[in-house]
Amino acid sequence: MDLLILNGPNLNLLGRREPGIYGTRSFESFFPELEAAFPEQKLTHFQSNHEGALLDKLHEVGFSHHGIVLNAGGYTHTSVALADAVAAIATPVVEVHLSNLAAREDFRQKSLLGRHCAGSISGFGLESYRLAVQWFVNQQPKRVGFRV
Incomplete structure (x- = not known):
């Protein structure tokens, strides 16, 4: 299964930022651990501070991968x-956030993307990514002695 983890602005500063x-x-130190936890999945990641680059990705x-795990950072709000792009593509998207958005500032409590996503995970730090990947793995057809 091909899964893309797409990170938005300022996520390149994880570990140093607040x-x-x-x-x-x-995230770079966490990604190999994520790959090791899901060895049968093809995980790739991409980060950009530029909205257009995220749209292009x-x-x-959005029509070839099995899933996208999206942390759009501040663009979420x-x-x-980006919301239109998520709505337009065929690939399911799970929105993730490291912090608990419900416990943050008022403007961070509204996601423009969430309504177009399969689901949202927030508040579990980097584990939010692992939970999202696990959801995609759980969606795979179960193969018991035959091919589907």
Whole structure:
């Protein structure tokens, strides 16, 4: 199964950016652990601070991959364009956030993307990514002695 983890603005600073909110570990140090936890899945990741690059990546994989795990960062609350892109593609998307958005500032409690996603996971730090990947794995048809 091909899964893309797509990270938006400022997520390249994980481990250094506001560690009290986002933790002390970088995504790059976590990703090999995620790959090891799901060895049968083809996991790739992409990060950009630029909205257009995120849109281009959604368009690129949105009809070929089995799933997208999307942490749009601050664009979650502001980008109609990203919400439209998620709505337009065929690939299911799970929205993830490291912090618990319900416990954050008022403007962070509204997601423009969520209504177009299969689901949203927030508040579990980097484990939010693992939970999202596990959901995609659970959606695979069960193969017991035959091919589907």
